[in-house]
Amino acid sequence: MSDNELMVDARGVRKWFGSNEVLKSISLTIPRGEVLSLLGPSGSGKSTFLRCINHLESIDGGRIYVDDELIGYKQRGDKIHEMKPREIAKQRRKIGMVFQRFNLFPHMTALGNIIDAPIGVNGESKSEATAHARELLERVGLADKADAYPAQLSGGQQQRVAIARALAMKPKLMLFDEPTSALDPELVGDVLDVMRDLAKSGMTMIVVTHEIGFSREVADRMVFMDGGVVVEAGAPRDVLDNPQHPRTQAFLESVL
Amino acid sequence: MTADVERSTDDDVVAIPLRHPWRWVAAAAVIVVLGLLFNSLWNNENIQKQYIWQFIFDPRILKGVWITLAVTIISMVIATILAIILAIMRMSSNPVLRGVSFLYIWFFRGTPLLVQIVFWGYLGLLYKQISLGVPLTDFHIFAVDTNTLIPAFVGGVIALSLNEAAYAAEIVRAGLLSIDHGQREAAYSLGMGPGYTLRRIVLPQSMKVIIPPMGNETISMLKNTSLLAVVAVPELYTASSQISSGNLRQVELLIVASLWYLFITSVLSVPQFYLERHYARGNSRELPPTPFQQLKRAVARMRGRADNRRIAAKAHEEVGA
Numbered sequence: 001m002s003d004n005e006l007m008v009d010a011r012g013v014r015k016w017f018g019s020n021e022v023l024k025s026i027s028l029t030i031p032r033g034e035v036l037s038l039l040g041p042s043g044s045g046k047s048t049f050l051r052c053i054n055h056l057e058s059i060d061g062g063r064i065y066v067d068d069e070l071i072g073y074k075q076r077g078d079k080i081h082e083m084k085p086r087e088i089a090k091q092r093r094k095i096g097m098v099f100q101r102f103n104l105f106p107h108m109t110a111l112g113n114i115i116d117a118p119i120g121v122n123g124e125s126k127s128e129a130t131a132h133a134r135e136l137l138e139r140v141g142l143a144d145k146a147d148a149y150p151a152q153l154s155g156g157q158q159q160r161v162a163i164a165r166a167l168a169m170k171p172k173l174m175l176f177d178e179p180t181s182a183l184d185p186e187l188v189g190d191v192l193d194v195m196r197d198l199a200k201s202g203m204t205m206i207v208v209t210h211e212i213g214f215s216r217e218v219a220d221r222m223v224f225m226d227g228g229v230v231v232e233a234g235a236p237r238d239v240l241d242n243p244q245h246p247r248t249q250a251f252l253e254s255v256l
Numbered sequence: 257m258t259a260d261v262e263r264s265t266d267d268d269v270v271a272i273p274l275r276h277p278w279r280w281v282a283a284a285a286v287i288v289v290l291g292l293l294f295n296s297l298w299n300n301e302n303i304q305k306q307y308i309w310q311f312i313f314d315p316r317i318l319k320g321v322w323i324t325l326a327v328t329i330i331s332m333v334i335a336t337i338l339a340i341i342l343a344i345m346r347m348s349s350n351p352v353l354r355g356v357s358f359l360y361i362w363f364f365r366g367t368p369l370l371v372q373i374v375f376w377g378y379l380g381l382l383y384k385q386i387s388l389g390v391p392l393t394d395f396h397i398f399a400v401d402t403n404t405l406i407p408a409f410v411g412g413v414i415a416l417s418l419n420e421a422a423y424a425a426e427i428v429r430a431g432l433l434s435i436d437h438g439q440r441e442a443a444y445s446l447g448m449g450p451g452y453t454l455r456r457i458v459l460p461q462s463m464k465v466i467i468p469p470m471g472n473e474t475i476s477m478l479k480n481t482s483l484l485a486v487v488a489v490p491e492l493y494t495a496s497s498q499i500s501s502g503n504l505r506q507v508e509l510l511i512v513a514s515l516w517y518l519f520i521t522s523v524l525s526v527p528q529f530y531l532e533r534h535y536a537r538g539n540s541r542e543l544p545p546t547p548f549q550q551l552k553r554a555v556a557r558m559r560g561r562a563d564n565r566r567i568a569a570k571a572h573e574e575v576g577a
Contacts, residue, residue: 056441085450093447103442106538107460117446120456149538162442169446 004068007032007173007204015048015059015228020069022048024228025062030206033200037219037236038169038208041251045228046208050175053089054095054133066095093121096166102158104150108139110161111146114168124171129168136164140194156187160194167198174198176207204226210255216240222247261266272568273561307508311499312515320495321516327413327481327491328520332474334417340423344454346429357425364422370483372419376411377487412484420477427469431462463535471528481515492516 008030015023022045030036038046041116053059053064055072064071071091074079083091097153103149105113110242114133118124137143140160150158166174181189194213196233199205199218209215215236222236224245232239232248297303311317345357386406387399406414410549435458443453482493492496493514500509535548545553 013543054445056444089447090442091277095445097442097445099438099442099445101438103438103458104435105439105442107535108538110305115455117443117448120452121447139493165446 005199006065007034008206010049010053010062010063011064011181011185013049013052013059013064015045015061016050020152023059025053026100026225026228026230027062028230028233030204030224032204033157034121034220035203035218036204037215037222038206039210039212039226039251040217040231041067041220041222041238043053044225045216046225050177050181050206050208051098053173053175054092054097057095066091070232073095090205093169094172096169096171096174096180098159098162098174098176102150102155102162102182103159104162104165106150109149110142110153110164111229113161114148114165116140117165118168131169133164136167137161139197140169142204154187155183156190159183159191163191163194171195172204174203174205176209178208178210180209180211212240224251226251270568270571272572273565283568289293301519302394303507303511304505305359305508307503307505308515311496311509311512314499316490316495317492317512317516320490320492320513321520322492323409324492324516326472327409327416327484327489327522328478331413331416331481332477334413335420335473335477336422336428339423339428340459342421342425343428343432346425346488347432361422361425364419369415369419369480370486373412373415373483374486375414376406379406379411395490401405404417408484408487408489412481412487412489416480416484420473424470424473427466429474431466433456434465435461443486447515464532467528467532467535471525474524474528476509478520478524479517 008028010026010028013023013026014021015063018239026045026049028036028049038050040046048057052059053066053071053249058072063073070080072088073127074083074087105116106111108116111130111133114136115124115129118129118132119126134143137146140163142157142160142164145153145161146159150161153161156178163179179195180191181200183191185214188211195205195207195214196218207215207219219236220247221233222239223230224232224239224243226247232243232245239248240252275506299499300539311483342357346361347354347387348354348357385399385401387396389396389399439457439461448457481489481491483498484491496509496513497506500506529547
C-alpha cells in the first residue's frame with residue numbers, strides 16, 4: 001500500500017500545558033503491524049502523546065506522520081498551516097481510539113454506537129454498516145447485546161463495544177488509552193482477549209497500559225516514559241526483566 | 257426438590273403493618289378546608305354559573321383559544337431555534353459572536369416583556385416603512401408600510417419569541433454544558449466533524465436536561481400570550497375581556513378564560529411527558545412508567561398492603577388460638 005513501512009513517525013514532538021512542558025521532544029517510530037506498549041507513571045505524558053497522534057491535542061513542536069500524512073497541519077513549502085476541522089476529521093477516520101472511560105454514546109444501542117459513524121461519516125449504507133457491525137459484535141463476543149443500551153452493559157462489555165465501534169471505521173492504527181484501568185479486575189480478561197486477537201490479526205496498535213502481563217505477552221516493543229521523555233525502549237522482556245535506567249527500575253519495582 | 261431446600265415459613269416476618277392515624281387526620285383537615293373554600297365559591301350568588309356555561313364554547317372564546325395556541329406554538333418554535341443558535345454563539349471561540357449573544361440575552365432578559373410587546377406594536381412610529389434596497393441610498397427594490405408588514409399578531413409573536421429565546425438560550429447552554437467532554441472526544445476520534453457531533457451526539461443527550469425547563473417555559477409562554485391584549489391581538493384573554501366589557505360579567509369570563517388556560521396547560525404536559533420518555537432512552541435501566549402504568553402499580557400496591565394486613569392479622573389470631 002505504501003512504500004514506507006512506518007505507520008507512525010513522530011519527530012521531536014513537544015507539548016506544553018500552560019507553562020508546563022509535558023512532552024519534551026518525543027521521537028518514536030512504529031512500523032506497520034507493530035504492537036507498542038507505552039508504560040510510565042501518571043503525569044509522564046504517555047496519554048498526552050497518544051492523544052497527539054490523532055490530534056485530540058495539538059502539538060507545539062515537531063511533526064507527527066501517520067500513514068505518511070502529516071497530522072493536523074498542512075505543509076506548503078517551508079510553512080505549515082493549521083488544518084480545517086473537516087480535514088482533521090478525515091485524518092482521524094483511519095485512527096481508531098479506545099478510551100479509559102469507554103465514552104460510548106449512552107443514547108444509542110450497542111449497534112447504534114457502532115454503525116453511526118460508518119453511515120454518517122463514511123457514507124456506508126445502513127444494511128452494509130449493520131452487517132459489518134454484527135460481525136464486529138460477534139468478534140468481541142457480544143453478538144447478543146446488539147440492542148442493549150450502554151447502561152445495560154457491564155464495564156467490560158462497554159469497552160468491547162467501544163473497540164468494535166472504533167474498528168467499524170476500518171482504521172489502520174488503533175490507540176488504546178488505559179483501556180482496562182476503569183474495569184473491575186474480573187472483567188479485564190475479556191477486554192484483553194479482544195485486544196490480543198486484534199494484535200494477532202496484524203493491526204498496528206499503541207497501548208497505554210499498566211497491564212504488565214499483557215504487554216509482556218502481546219507487545220512487540222515497550223516504551224517507558226517519564227517526565228515527558230522516552231526513558232527506555234526495547235523488547236518487553238528486556239525492559240521488564242533487565243531495565244537499564246534507574247527510573248525504569250524504580251517504577252517497575254513499585255508496580256510489580 | 258429435596259425437603260431441606262424447601263423454604264421454611266417459620267421465621268417469615270408476618271408483622272402487622274404500622275397504622276398512620278395522623279396521616280388520616282391531616283388529610284381530613286385539608287379536605288374540610290378545601291370543601292369550605294369550594295362551597296364559598298360555588299354557592300356565591302355573585303357568580304352566575306350559567307354565564308360560564310354560556311360563554312365557555314362561545315365562538316369568540318374558541319377563536320381566542322386557537323390564537324393563543326397558535327401564538328404559543330409558533331413563538332416557542334422560533335424561540336427554540338434562536339436559543340440553540342444563541343447558545344452555540346455563546347460557547348463559540350469567536351469573541352464577537354460570544355459578545356453579541358451575551359448582549360442579546362442581557363437586553364431581552366433585562367427589559368420587561370410588556371415593554372417589548374408594546375415596542376413591537378409601536379415599530380411603525382420608529383420606522384414608517386420597511387424596504388429592501390441599497391443602504392444609505394434612495395434605491396429600493398420594494399418598500400412597504402411597517403404596519404402592513406407587521407400586523408399585531410406578527411408583532412406579538414416577534415416580541416414573545418425574541419424574549420423567550422433569551423431565557424431558552426441559557427437552558428440550551430446548560431444542556432450542552434451537561435454533556436461529558438469524553439462524548440465529544442469519542443465522536444471526534446471516529447472522524448465526526450464538530451457540526452455532526454453537535455447534531456448526533458451532544459444535542460440529543462442534552463435534551464433530557466433541556467426538556468423539563470422548556471416545558472415550564474412553554475406554560476409561561478401560554479400565559480404570557482395574555483399580555484398581547486395591550487396590542488389588541490384577539491387571543492383568549494382579550495376575547496373574554498371584550499365580552500365582559502359588554503355584559504359586565506367580568507368574574508365569570510375570567511373563570512372561562514382560566515378554565516381554558518388550565519385545559520391547554522394539561523394538554524401540553526402530555527407531549528412533554530412522552531418527549532422526556534423518548535430522550536430518556538438508554539439513560540436508566542428502565543423507562544419511566546406512563547401515567548396508566550403508574551395508576552396500575554398504585555392500585556396493586558394498595559391492594560398488597562390491605563392483603564398483608566389481613567394475612568398478618570389472621571396469622572396472629574391463629575397463633576393466639
